[in-house]
Amino acid sequence: MTGPRSQRLRHAVRLSWKGLGRDLRAGDVRALFVALVLAVAAATMIGFFLDRLERGLTRQAGQLLGGDIVLEQSRPFDAALRGALEDAGLTLSDQVDMVSMVSHGDAFQPVSVKAVDDAYPHYGVSRVDRGTGPEALASGPARGTAWVAPRLALLLDLGVGDRLRLGRAELEVSGVIEREADPSAGFGSFNPRLMVHVDDLDATGLIQPGSRIEYEILAAGSPAAVEAVTSRLERLRDEGVEVRDVRRDRPRLGSALSRADRYLSLAGLAAVLLAGVAVAMATRRYVERHLDTAALLRCFGARQADLVRLFALQLLWLSLAAAALGALLGLAGQALLLGLLGSLVTVELPPPGLMPLALGVLTALAVLAGFAGPTLLRLRRVSALKVLRRELDPLPASAWWVVGVAGLVFGALLWLYSGDLVLAVSLLLGGGLALAILWGLGGLLLSALLALCARLPRRGGSGPLQALRLGGRQLARRRAASLGQLLAFSVALFAMAMIALVRGDLLDAWRDQLPQDTPNQFAINIQPAERDAFADALNEAAEARSALYPMVRGRLTAIDGRPPREAVPAEARGDNALRRELNLTWRADLPEGNRLVAGEWFEDAGGATREGDRASPVPISVESGLAERLGLGLGDLLTFSVGSATVDGRIASLRELDWDSFRPNFYVIFPPGVLERFGHSYITAFHLAADDRDTLRRLVREFPGVTLLDVEAILERVREVLAKVTRAVELVLGLVLLAGVSVLYAALTASLPVRAHEAGLLRVFGAGDRLLSRVQGAEYALLGLASGLLAAALTELAAAGLYGGWLDLAPRWHPWLWIALPLGGALLVGVIGQWLSRGIRRRAPAESLGLLGET
Amino acid sequence: MSDSSPVNPYPILRAAHLTKRVESGERSLTILSDLALEVFPGESLAILGQSGAGKSTLLGLLAGLDAPSAGELELFGEPLGDLDEDGRAALRAGRVGFVFQNFQLLPTLTALENVLLPLELAPDGDAEAKARDWLGRVGLGERLDHLPKQLSGGEQQRVALARAFVTGAELVFADEPTGNLDPATGERIIDSLFALNREAGTTLVLVTHDRALARRCDRCLSLADGRLAAIVPEEVGA
Known part of the structure; x- marks a missing residue:
């Protein structure tokens, strides 16, 4: 049986191939081919481009962190872990962070020390003034030397060539750092930066038992290498190691990328939808023209199955040829796009992957099957009698059947591209409803x-x-x-308008998110006595500022009476909020940019707890993201240790807030009258023109105890x-x-x-x-x-x-x-x-x- | 084949009590009623009738392109009533040729490709040589690569003739083969048709309203009011 059957199949393949060659003379086949090429080109071009750009941008975002993965703990990392990371293909850089005291002459200043090795930095460059103006350097300070932040230079009156003392070691100042290659590192520290070589740390004698030192491994490598150590990272998290990566720890960049990703996917889908409509239009003409062919072939003895096989094979070759050409065009197109972007894409992009290619081919076949399939089935139903009576055309496929199948296929593509089944189904149902309304309205x-x-x-x-x-x-x-x-x-107009509209609103949203007067300076350690004077100074000099928030450091020590690491879900055990002190504040009203999502804001809660009655916990408000991560809900009891005291708070509300705002944000807010008794300082954020160094100097001079943090580099x-x-x-x-x-x-x-x-x-x-x-x-x-x-x-x-x-x-x-x-x-x-x-x-x-x- | 007596006693085509009705709303219209017909190998048969007499409907039924409302029909000794549409198609494959009034050439195919079409349904290594040969026989050996729109009406019908005979068909059905041609061209086409028919020893069934054409057949039947009546070809009027 196999012999004749395979012979028939070979014959059908030859015949379909020959038929397709002849068919290419017809305008509709060319239109069908062009539409399919376009669908594949659009899908692969966006796929390739997005895939590479996203991987490239993610890598650039990694620059903010200093690596694709950053591991941090309070003791040195063991060699086994290093070996495992290196075996996976990651390049490692060691970094040690600590707070210490530095002196120059008689002056002392606490500093945030960052000790880096020769592999620093993985990405980007630092801008350092080595006495001849700022220059870009892809390295850290040499052994025996140190780089100082401008503020430290100002406070200790240091210049390039001066010598400073760190612990027992004396180091020569070889540069003033304008911008670190990994600017976010050390953001949590309020002291000015001092950067040294890691090999000099022994000589300082600062590494002693009990010293508060953070050891970091900054790892960089391909996405595959990062992926290879994912499970290992999860185990490290469980062991209490702080693990950071771009998307997880940088919601600012993550949300922008994620929206862009969705937009580009949406645009890709719109292009596919449009090409699908074009395919559907071209198919109608193709089928009309082939009704005669089908009827003749029936006359000459072809069975229905022969017709189906013949046309299906012809269209398969057509779509494979279109997929190949479309993929090539997509590949060339994404290179062209990147070329057009020119210097904007400074990041080194990884080579195109195979996935977008596979998606492109799949898209071509799906578009053909979905948008052309039901119409093509009409060819199967052709009666041989049509050769004698032309009016005997098979009825056209029901429009609803055509639209239904196309919709289902498009929905499947939507699911594939978005990875969101609920969204795909709801868009599909909504689209179907809209189309029905459109039909009637039309x-x-x-x-x-x-x-x-x-x-x-x-x-x-x-x-x-x-x-x-x-x-x-x-x-x-x-x-x-x-x-x-x-x-x-x-x-077609809808899809074009939609993509244009979303693009406009998306860009507006991004612009709104980072307006020109977005705070680029943070001021911390503002003492209660300085509060009003500092506010006055800002009102005078700053272009915009946030409110002044009181801040108390407190550690979460219990959740509903249990140790936090036991009370939270397993995946949250390594969460930073459990490992570090949290900044707590109090406030009578909801801070700007915050939105209540559950519970109620406390009303006059302060009065009830003014005496600090430990037996009755005060109501508190918790950030909804933290609550979700830690599995917290309304009514849960949180215990904080503040200094030597303990404060209980019961969650009365959950808040959503905009982490992208560059304003002071707090995980936990207490009502007034509870935390005032603890030592506290104030924090605020404000915007200064980038070149307004005079105001900064004046603030440093007038408020020497206040720490100013410049986040302009991150913002930029x-x-x-x-x-x-x-x-x-x-x-x-x-x-x-x-x-x-x-x-x-x-x-x-x-x-x-x-x-x-x-x-x-x-x-x-x-x-x-x-x-x-x-x-x-x-x-x-x-x-x-x-x-x-x-x-x-x-x-x-x-x-x-x-x-x-x-x-x-x-x-x-x-x-x-x-x-x-x-x-x-x-x-x-x-x-x-x-x-x-x-x-x-x-x-x-x-x-x-x-x-x-x-x- | 001018002798009207059959050489082979077994008919290649046989119809008995053949009836075709079409439903139009609640009305039923009988187009063909209780027809009987036998066609023997090698003979040529003309079915003559006015426009609307049901000639094409009858041709469709005889060729198995359509199913009758009642009656029996045998083609090559096979009862068509036992076969579904695919079965009837398989029965026609390579054994039945067609010539149509409007030529039915595919506009995007060249003359050669149009003739090749019926040969391509089954593997045949000599297909192209056969097609070239038959196009040569109809005088179009030099026009193989021409598209139908580059050919005159007569030339198109000659391509259609080559296509009908190229498979070595035992039976050729022709539906008003000169209907779309001027008389002189029509005459030349008929000459070609009968010449090819003789040469190939094919059985020919044609339906026409052209009496001159009908006269050239071995046998002639007249279709009127849904019924067939035999007439002597020589007695068919002008």
Whole structure:
């Protein structure tokens, strides 16, 4: 049995291959091929680009941390762990952080010491002034030397070449650090930075039993190498080692990247959807043309299965060829994108991976099966009798069946791309509902427009009104086809508008997130006695500032009476909040940028607890993210040790807050009247112009005890990353617009034979070039106008759902859509339609009238 | 084959009580009623009738392209009523050729590719040589790579003739083969059709309203009011 069967299959393969070669002469097959190429090119281009950019940006974000992974503990790391990390392909750099005292002459100053090795830094460069102006250095200080922060230089009156004493060692100041390569490191420390070589630490004699020293391993490597040690990292977390990586510990960058990621995926899907619509349009024409072939083959003895195999194989070759070409174009396109980004992408990008390629091929097959499948099945049902009676075409596939299958396939792609089943299902259901409404509305709108056109005065000549009336009549004459085109154009305009709209709102949100006056300085250790004077000084000098928050350091010692590490979920045992002291504050009202998500803000709670009655815990408010991580809920009892005392708080509310705000934020807020009795200081954040060094000097002079932290470098880095992502987003938008135009092109190309026939008839009846051009122009413009109106409605609906559900943006109303889309639609469809139809208008009527049923 | 008596006593095509009704709403319209017919190998049969008489419907039924409402039909000795559409298609494969009024050439295929089409349904190493040969026989050996739109109506129908005979069909059905051609071209096509038929020893069943064409067949039947009546070809009027 295998012999004849495999022979038949080989024959079918040969036949389908030959048939495809012949078929490429037909316009619809070329349109189908182009649409598939476009779908694959869009999917792979965005896939490749996103994959590489994301990996590259993640690596750059790693620069903020100093490595892809940072391990930290209070004792040196053992050789076994080092070996394991190195075996996985990671490059290690050792770092030691401690707080110590440094002296120069008679002056002393506590400093935050960072000791680095020769491998420092993994990423980026430090900007250091070695006496000849700031320069970029991809290294740390040499042995026997030290780099000092400008503030330390100011406080100790140090300059390059001076010698300072750290413990028992004397080091030469070889540079003033303007920006560290890993600026976030040491952010938690309030003392000015002193950077030394790790080999000098022994000589200082500072490493003693009981010293508060943090040992760090900064590891850098490929994503695969990082992935390889994931389980090991989890075990380390359980053992109490602090493990940091980019996405987990930098929500600021993480959220921006994650939104960009989602946007680009969305744009990719929009391009695929558009290409799918183009495929569907081209397939209709392909099937119409192949009905005769199928009927003839039935006459000559072909079975249904033969037909199915023949056409399925032909289309399989077509889609594989399209996938190969599309993937190549995608690969070239992403290189072009990166080239266009030029110096913006300073990060070294990893080479393209295979996954986007596989996704591209899968996308081509899925788009073909989903958007063309039901229509293609019509070929199977062709009766041989059609060769004798042309009217015996099999009924077209039900529109709902076509849309249903396409929707399901698109939903599956949506799931694949977003990784979010709930989102995919809800978007699909919402999309289905929207399409049903669109169908009804489209029909009504078309009827209304056509009725309006029909009422236009019947005057002679070829004036615009006459053209509009005739154009409307042409549309009405093939109402079903017009409605189909209307829906296709609406979906195309909708997808284009959606991507443009989301891009605008996304960029706005990013801009809003980091306005020009985002605080770039933190002031801490403001003593209660200095509070008002400091606030006055800021009011005078700073461009913007946050409130002054009192701050008390406290350690979480019990949750509902149990040790925290026992009370929290296993995965939270290594959480920083359990290992370190937390900054606690008190406040009568909800801080700016905070939002209550559960419970109630305390009302006059201070009065009830003013006496500090330990037996009745005070109400407290906890940040919702921390609560979620630690498994905390309303009513849970938290015990803090503050100094030598203990304070109990019962969770009365949970708050969401914006960690991206560069304002002081607190995990735990107490009501007034509880923490005041403990020693406390104040913290605030403010914005100073980058070159306003005078104000900084004045603040340092007037408030010597206050510590000022410059976060401008971090802010700048974040802005830089967002700028890059923004550029990528804009380029991808261009691609989607191109895909949208291709749909219009495919749909209009598919309708050309019918339009040519109509034009031929009008010519026979005496219509001139001018009238034909106007009638066709009016027809296209009417279609575009109606499509734009529908697309505006659909865009508003979808945007409202998408913003809240996926992109985490506040929904907004977009009045300009209702003007731009109808006008833009009329213009776009009008221009493309007129351009495509120019050949039709040049044809002789006889040629046009013979067009139907041919290519 | 001018002798009207059958050489082979077994009919290649046999119909008995053949009836075709179509439902139109609540009404039932009988197009063909209780027809009986036998066609023997090697003969040529014309079914003559006015437009709308049901000629094409009858041809569709005889070729197994459609199923009758009632009656029996045998093609190559196989009862078609026992076969589904795929079975009937398999029965036709390589054994039945067709010539249509509107030629039914695929517009994107060249003359050669159109002729190759029926040969390609089954593996055949000589397919292209056969197709070239048959196109040469109909005088189009130099026009192999021309698309249908580059050929005249007569040339297109000659391509269709080559396609009908190329498989070595035992039975060729022709539906108004000259219907779309001017009389002079039609005449030349008919000459070709009968020449090829003789050469290949094929059985020919054609339906037409062209009496001149009908006169050239061995046998002639007239279809009117859904029924067949035998007429002598020589007595078919102009």
